[in-house]
Amino acid sequence: MVLPTQVLPFRLPATIYFGIDAVNKVADEAVRCQAKRPVIICDPGVAKAGLAAQIQGILSKASLTAEVYDQVEPEPTVASLDRCVEWVRQGGFDLLVGVGGGSAMDTTKGVSVLLKNGGSIRDYFGIDKVPQRGLPYILVATTAGTGAEISNNAVFLDVEQKLKVGTVSPHCLADVAIVDPLLTVSMPPSVTAATGMDALTHAIESYTAVKATPLTELWSLESIRLIAKSLRTAVCRGGDLQARYDMALGSLDAGIALANASAGSVHALAYPLGGTYRVAHGVSNAMMMPYVLEYNYLADIPKFAKVAEAMGECLDGLCPREAAYKAVEAVRKLSQDVGIPQRMRDVGVPDSAVEAFVPGAMATARLMDNNPRRLTEKEVLDIYRRAW
Ligand SMILES: [Fe+2]
Incomplete structure (x- = not known):
C-alpha cells in the first residue's frame, strides 16, 4: 500500500449549525458577534417567500432590528456585488446575514471582503489574495446544493471576461454557517x-x-x-x-x-x-x-x-x-x-x-x-x- 504524502489544511467556518429549526441560532450568534446593526442580504425570491421576514423576527427577539437588502441577482455579476457593497456601506451595518443559495451567500462574502479591504473584487480573484478578514457574517442556506455556507470561495460573473471568476481565501469562510432543512422545503x-x-x-x-x-x-x-x-x-x-x-x-x-x-x-x-x-x-x-x-x-x-x-x-x-x-x-x-x-x-x-x-x-x-x-x-x- 502506498501511503498518501500530501499534507493539506482542513478548514471550516468557525461555527456550524445543522438541524431542524437551526435558523433560530441566528439570534444567539448575532449577540455573540456584539452586533448592533445587522443587515440581511438576499434575493427578491427569498424575501418574497418570507424568509427574510422570518429572520428579522428571530433577530427581534434579541432586540435587534435588521434591515433587508433583497436585490441580489442570480449568478451575480461584479456590478451587482458593487451595488450591494455601496448600499451596505451607506447603511453603516456591523453584521451581515446572507440568506439564500450561492448567489446571496457569495455576495455576502464579497461585501465582507470589500468593506474591509476596499477596491474591486477583481483585485482579489484567485487564491489567497484577500489581505484582511472583513465584516463578520452569518450564512443561512435556503437551498441544498451550493455549499457556499461552508466553502472558502465566492464566485462572480465578470461580464467583461464573460467568465465566472472566484475569490478563494480563508476570509471567505463564514463566521457562522446555518443549515436548516425546513428552509429548503419550499424550493420548487x-x-x-x-x-x-x-x-x-x-x-x-x-x-x-x-x-x-x-x-x-x-x-x-x-x-x-x-x-x-x-x-x-x-x-x-x-x-x-x-x-x-x-x-x-x-x-x-x-x-x-x-x-x-x-x-x-x-x-x-x-x-x-x-x-x-x-x-x-x-x-x-x-x-x-x-x-x-x-x-x-x-x-x-x-x-x-x-x-x-x-x-x-x-x-x-x-x-x-x-x-x-x-x-x-x-x-x-x-x-x-x-x-x-x-x-x-x-x-x-x-x-x-x-x-x-x-x-x-x-x-x-x-x-x-x-x-x-x-x-x-x-x-x-x-x-x-x-x-x-
Ligand atoms: Fe458548484
Whole structure:
C-alpha cells in the first residue's frame, strides 16, 4: 500500500449549525458577534417567500432590528456585488446575514471582503489574495446544493471576461454557517434538482480530486450516498421531510469536502456556459458531469467504483473497470430522473459557440489542475462536443 504524502489544511467556518429549526441560532450568534446593526442580504425570491421576514423576527427577539437588502441577482455579476457593497456601506451595518443559495451567500462574502479591504473584487480573484478578514457574517442556506455556507470561495460573473471568476481565501469562510432543512422545503422541483446535482458534483469532484485527503474523502462519500438516496424523492415529493433532511445534510457534507479538496474539470467546463449563456450553475454542472466523468474514471478506477457503490449501484460480478464505469451511468440516470437538460443544445447553446468555451475552461487552472486526469485543449473540446 502506498501511503498518501500530501499534507493539506482542513478548514471550516468557525461555527456550524445543522438541524431542524437551526435558523433560530441566528439570534444567539448575532449577540455573540456584539452586533448592533445587522443587515440581511438576499434575493427578491427569498424575501418574497418570507424568509427574510422570518429572520428579522428571530433577530427581534434579541432586540435587534435588521434591515433587508433583497436585490441580489442570480449568478451575480461584479456590478451587482458593487451595488450591494455601496448600499451596505451607506447603511453603516456591523453584521451581515446572507440568506439564500450561492448567489446571496457569495455576495455576502464579497461585501465582507470589500468593506474591509476596499477596491474591486477583481483585485482579489484567485487564491489567497484577500489581505484582511472583513465584516463578520452569518450564512443561512435556503437551498441544498451550493455549499457556499461552508466553502472558502465566492464566485462572480465578470461580464467583461464573460467568465465566472472566484475569490478563494480563508476570509471567505463564514463566521457562522446555518443549515436548516425546513428552509429548503419550499424550493420548487427544478431548483431542488439543479442545486442537488451541484451538491453531487461537489461530492464526486472533491472525492476524486488531486487535493482529496483522508479527511475530505469521508465527507464526500457520505454526501454521495445521501444525495443518491434522496434527491429523486426531494424533487418528486418536495414536502418529504426525510428527503429534505438528507439533501440538506448531503449538501453540507459535500460543502465540507469541497471547501478543502476543491472541485475539478466539471466545474471548470461548466463555468463558461454560465458566463456566456447564463445557464444556472447546477444545471451546467449536471450537464457536463457525465461527459467529464467518462473521461476521468480511468484515472482512478478504485475510487470511481466506490462512487458507484455509494450511489447504490449493483456491482456484483463486475470487473473493477466495469464497476467504475457504473459511476458514470448512475450520475446520468439520476440527472435524467430529476429532469435536468442533458445536452447544451437543450438550453439554447448553438453548435458554433462550443469552441469558444475552451479557453475559458482552460483558464480555470485551480480547477483543471485539481482534476484526477489531465485535460488538454483537444480533450476539452472533445468533451464539449459530446455534451452539445
Ligand atoms: Fe458548484
